Amino acid sequence: MDIVPLDFAAEPGRLAEYHALAAGWMAPGPRMPAPLFRLVAERGWRAMPAETWLALDDGRVIGGVTVHLPDRDNTHLALIRFLQVDLAHRRRGVGGALLAHVVGRARAHGRALVLVEVAEAGPGEAFVKAKGGREVATQARRVLDLTGFAAPEREVPGYRLEFLRGRTPEPLVADMITLMEIMNDAPLDDLAVEEEHWTPDGLAAMEDAWELTHQDVFTVVARADDGSPAAFTRLFADGREADGWGRQTDTGVVRAHRGRGLGRWVKEANTAWLTRARPDLTRVITWNAVSNTHMIAINEGLGYRLLDVWHEWELRV
Numbered sequence: 001m002d003i004v005p006l007d008f009a010a011e012p013g014r015l016a017e018y019h020a021l022a023a024g025w026m027a028p029g030p031r032m033p034a035p036l037f038r039l040v041a042e043r044g045w046r047a048m049p050a051e052t053w054l055a056l057d058d059g060r061v062i063g064g065v066t067v068h069l070p071d072r073d074n075t076h077l078a079l080i081r082f083l084q085v086d087l088a089h090r091r092r093g094v095g096g097a098l099l100a101h102v103v104g105r106a107r108a109h110g111r112a113l114v115l116v117e118v119a120e121a122g123p124g125e126a127f128v129k130a131k132g133g134r135e136v137a138t139q140a141r142r143v144l145d146l147t148g149f150a151a152p153e154r155e156v157p158g159y160r161l162e163f164l165r166g167r168t169p170e171p172l173v174a175d176m177i178t179l180m181e182i183m184n185d186a187p188l189d190d191l192a193v194e195e196e197h198w199t200p201d202g203l204a205a206m207e208d209a210w211e212l213t214h215q216d217v218f219t220v221v222a223r224a225d226d227g228s229p230a231a232f233t234r235l236f237a238d239g240r241e242a243d244g245w246g247r248q249t250d251t252g253v254v255r256a257h258r259g260r261g262l263g264r265w266v267k268e269a270n271t272a273w274l275t276r277a278r279p280d281l282t283r284v285i286t287w288n289a290v291s292n293t294h295m296i297a298i299n300e301g302l303g304y305r306l307l308d309v310w311h312e313w314e315l316r317v
């Protein structure tokens, strides 16, 4: 077996083999369409340095690993995005060889820790334990059945809602950065992760990536009567291969505006908008830290039900 780097531009055939192998990483959640998979593997939403290494047997891809190497914040980390071995080639040391290779690459890049998210029920957990991993955070995935979804009529006095589909219009960029940086308040459990900061260029690059990967992005912002941004939430659906799935990502309420029901209001309104705008969707998936009890209470109130549990593991380099 050889471990070789994937050249995304020059090797579309190998990229397609890797996609076929790894796109089910999130099963039973949504499968990543090829453009989205390529974006995540090649550079991620935040356009960061990344490497993909493939395990080849007789020229066939039998395993692969993608690692992101943040270069703005969190430069002590190497983040594994996919690590997958073909079913027919498991328990022969391929996964161990790929992981050892990535740990070596992390060391070469001066990283102190490798982080990887692993489903609780799958083989990854025994694997990462056998490799000396330390569990540092727990996340749960929940799914909302959209077929019976109806949002109650709601107002929160002193606030109004704005609906944005796709890119952030220029006059709203500063507000959007304020809102997105609230995500730094989300619980981290024992994760050794620093705050992420955004610039207008960084935001534009992420939104370019939405367009490149055909993402249909729905954002609802709650604005206080004095004009200040107070809360936001965001839903994604693939524009071409949604396969019935929407994805709930960030939700945040600015500290001074918490405790007034804004989180629930923006989520309900956005979900109702999604169901009207995208009648092809039947369900939405979301992730939360298990310790994020407020967000989980809002989600369960909306009708989200538990799908599965994932742990994040840390390996010292």
Ligand SMILES: CC(C)(COP(=O)(O)OP(=O)(O)OC[C@H]1O[C@@H](n2cnc3c(N)ncnc32)[C@H](O)[C@@H]1OP(=O)(O)O)[C@@H](O)C(=O)NCCC(=O)NCCS
Binding pocket: 083, 084, 085, 086, 089, 090, 091, 092, 093, 094, 095, 096, 097, 116, 117, 118, 119, 122, 123, 124, 125, 126, 127, 128, 130, 131
């Ligand atoms: C996890 C995964 C990458 C392991 O790949 P692999 O090539 O089978 O792993 P290895 O053969 O190198 O296994 C190394 C050790 O991990 C442990 N291990 C791996 N799979 C295991 C399983 N299903 N049950 C129990 N222990 C397991 C064992 O200690 C094994 O050593 P042994 O075979 O000598 O007992 C593979 O099962 C996979 O692709 N799973 C789905 C994706 C996933 O969970 N990725 C997360 C990886 S952190």
